[in-house]
Amino acid sequence: MLTGERWYERCRRSLVGGGVCLMLLASCAAPAPPPSPVPKRSTFLLIPDPEGKVGHITVTNRTGTQVVDQHHQASTVQSADHAPSPPSTLEETEIKRIFGETLAAQPAAPARFILYFKDDSEELTPDSEVLLAEVFRTIRDRGAIDVSVIGHTDTIGTRDYNYQLSLRRARKVADLLVLQGVDRNILDIESHGEDNLLVKTRDQVREPRNRRVEITVW
Amino acid sequence: MRALPVMAVAMVLVLVLLGAIAGASSPIGLVKVTEGIATVQRGDETLPARLGLSLQEGDVLRTGADGRMGVVLRDDTRLSLGPESEIQIDHFVFAPAKGRLGLVVKMARGVMAFVSGKIAKLSHDAVRVETPVAIVGVRGTHFLVKVETQ
Numbered sequence: 532m533l534t535g536e537r538w539y540e541r542c543r544r545s546l547v548g549g550g551v552c553l554m555l556l557a558s559c560a561a562p563a564p565p566p567s568p569v570p571k572r573s574t575f576l577l578i579p580d581p582e583g584k585v586g587h588i589t590v591t592n593r594t595g596t597q598v599v600d601q602h603h604q605a606s607t608v609q610s611a612d613h614a615p616s617p618p619s620t621l622e623e624t625e626i627k628r629i630f631g632e633t634l635a636a637q638p639a640a641p642a643r644f645i646l647y648f649k650d651d652s653e654e655l656t657p658d659s660e661v662l663l664a665e666v667f668r669t670i671r672d673r674g675a676i677d678v679s680v681i682g683h684t685d686t687i688g689t690r691d692y693n694y695q696l697s698l699r700r701a702r703k704v705a706d707l708l709v710l711q712g713v714d715r716n717i718l719d720i721e722s723h724g725e726d727n728l729l730v731k732t733r734d735q736v737r738e739p740r741n742r743r744v745e746i747t748v749w
Numbered sequence: 750m751r752a753l754p755v756m757a758v759a760m761v762l763v764l765v766l767l768g769a770i771a772g773a774s775s776p777i778g779l780v781k782v783t784e785g786i787a788t789v790q791r792g793d794e795t796l797p798a799r800l801g802l803s804l805q806e807g808d809v810l811r812t813g814a815d816g817r818m819g820v821v822l823r824d825d826t827r828l829s830l831g832p833e834s835e836i837q838i839d840h841f842v843f844a845p846a847k848g849r850l851g852l853v854v855k856m857a858r859g860v861m862a863f864v865s866g867k868i869a870k871l872s873h874d875a876v877r878v879e880t881p882v883a884i885v886g887v888r889g890t891h892f893l894v895k896v897e898t899q
Contacts, residue, residue, distance in 0.1 A: 571858070573895065573896045574895040575893075575894055577891070578891050578893060579891060580864060580865075580889070580890060581891065584889070585890070586887075587888050589885065589886040589888075590883050590884075591884050608882045610882050630831070630862060633817070633829050633831035633834075633860045633862045633893070634829070634893075635817075636782045636817040636818065636829040637819055637862050638781035639781075640821075640827065640864075676801040677779060677801055
């Protein structure tokens with residue numbers, strides 16, 4: 532579409548007499564106002580988190596700010612020049628209508644496990660052997676596509692030795708999972724040795740809680 | 750003995766280079782749910798949002814009319830998009846040991862569900878969602894955003 536100015540230019544240059552030009556000019560005299568910015572009206576709605584807790588959000592722009600701290604309450608902002616509205620309750624049916632599809636696409640939170648080992652060994656403690664079965668079930672039930680397996684040690688021994696020990700621990704756990712049917716390609720094995728202690732200690736300290744493999748099922 | 754400072758400088762250089770390489774490609778999360786048309790734009794490249802695709806800082810996530818997408822970030826933040834939606838993960842830093850935490854999501858249009866993760870738990874003002882008309886500060890929360898285009 533031609534803007535008013537371009538019409539005017541055409542008109543001025545045209546050989547058609549001034550009368551037509553004037554007529555057109557009259558319609559050009561009040562050019563359309565510049566397109567107003569797209570409103571981008573935004574609605575911000577608070578709902579309980581998966582543990583049932585309700586946090587809070589603060590909605591702010593240059594004209595004001597609103598805190599939303601009750602579940603199923605929303606603040607709406609009409610434009611950058613309008614202050615956020617005070618929170619008001621949105622009906623359940625309305626929430627489902629607007630956000631239902633999006634909520635259904637929400638992924639599960641990653642599941643995390645810690646398996647513990649015997650001193651200077653890649654052998655699992657009895658409790659952790661039991662837990663390993665649950666790790667396997669979680670991977671299977673979720674159809675997990677990425678599992679991180681990170682080995683750790685306490686600070687007894689040299690750093691190099693501990694890097695190798697924690698690598699053996701991580702590989703052992705990976706082997707056990709593969710044995711149960713987990714695809715090796717989804718396992719991401721790392722060794723942190725004694726560099727990432729769960730319980731901070733000095734060097735050369737026996738600490739069972741540091742002898743571990745951490746597993747994250749994404 | 751004169752070799753020592755040279756060695757030290759060389760080692761620092763190597764570490765800096767390694768850091769740069771790691772920083773350039775380190776994944777900040779991954780795609781966990783995808784349906785219909787869903788893409789991830791990284792620079793000039795547009796990738797289909799397949800399951801397990803790693804995300805990087807700066808990625809733009811888009812869905813088409815029938816599209817949906819769900820992603821998990823490294824700090825356990827979970828985001829999902831409904832149809833006709835677009836967000837950018839503008840900033841993501843999760844280094845709690847160094848006290849460096851931050852997440853900024855810019856939302857251009859559509860519908861998003863947001864479950865905050867560890868960054869919001871550890872730091873009060875570190876998580877922000879920006880739409881064209883307002884900015885949301887997030888405190889340990891599940892919330893929903895709709896940005897209309899008309």
